[in-house]
Structures are given as C-alpha cells and as structure tokens.
Amino acid sequence: MRLEHLCDVQWQYELLEEIEASTAADGQIYGQGLATFSGRLSGTAHWSNFPRLRAGFAHPDARGSIEVDDDGLVLFELRGLSSLTDGSGIHVMTFMTAYEPHLWLNEVVAIGEGSIDVERAYLSMRYYACVVDYRPELPAPP
Numbered sequence: 187m188r189l190e191h192l193c194d195v196q197w198q199y200e201l202l203e204e205i206e207a208s209t210a211a212d213g214q215i216y217g218q219g220l221a222t223f224s225g226r227l228s229g230t231a232h233w234s235n236f237p238r239l240r241a242g243f244a245h246p247d248a249r250g251s252i253e254v255d256d257d258g259l260v261l262f263e264l265r266g267l268s269s270l271t272d273g274s275g276i277h278v279m280t281f282m283t284a285y286e287p288h289l290w291l292n293e294v295v296a297i298g299e300g301s302i303d304v305e306r307a308y309l310s311m312r313y314y315a316c317v318v319d320y321r322p323e324l325p326a327p328p
Contacts, residue, residue, distance in 0.1 A: 190315045191313075193225035194223075194312050195224075195311050196221060196308070197219060202216075214238055217236075218232075227254070227291065230253050231251060244270055246265060255285075260282070262280065268302050273302045274301065296314060298311045298313035
C-alpha cells in the first residue's frame, strides 16, 4: 500500500460530556466540535464523536460534514484508537459526497496519525489516502 498525503486536520472540541468507566461498564464520551482541514482536502468541519473509553484508550466513533469551496459538502465517518496516557492517535476515515470536484473522495480510505491533548480537548492529525500498490496474482480456478 502506498500512502499519499491527503490533509492535516486540527480538531477542537466545543462540547465534551463524559461518563467515567466503572466496574460495571466502560466509560463513554459525547463531544461536538469544529475542525480545520488543510491540504488536498481543505475546508471547515462540524462533527460529533461518541467514543467508548477503556483501559486508558478512547475508541473514536465520529461523523461530520466538511464545507469545501463555496458550496461543496463532504460527509465523513471516522474510527480509531487514541491513547489517553501518551497522547497518540490513529484514525481511519471514509467519505461521501455528491459534489462534483470532490467525487474522488468516495473511493478514498484514509488513515491518520497524530497528537491528542486531553486537557485542551484538541487533536492535531495528518491523514493519508491509501492507494493499492500490491496486487498479487490470483491462483487459477480449479
């Protein structure tokens, strides 16, 4: 697989509510915020996240919309694993749009890595589009 830089994103929570983990269940967070995308994919996003908390990690489950150009809209879904102790994060993101200049995003699976500041409720991430680079030959049918 070849990775091509897609964008850098600054995520900022504006609302953050938490139910801490207990002996009966994992913890859960609900949050909303704004994000700034810059790079091949640029725009401003409104999003919400409903991550599960377990053993020092958050498991993001976010969705949102990115306003691109003057009238374009791109929806996204994001999952991942974020360490609440060392501040590292890994995301997988997919997109959906009907906006002609960004239709190529409908075929993109992006992976991201970056830093999480738990105290400031802020993330700084870099995302890469995954491009198929390994195509082994398939065996002949029996």
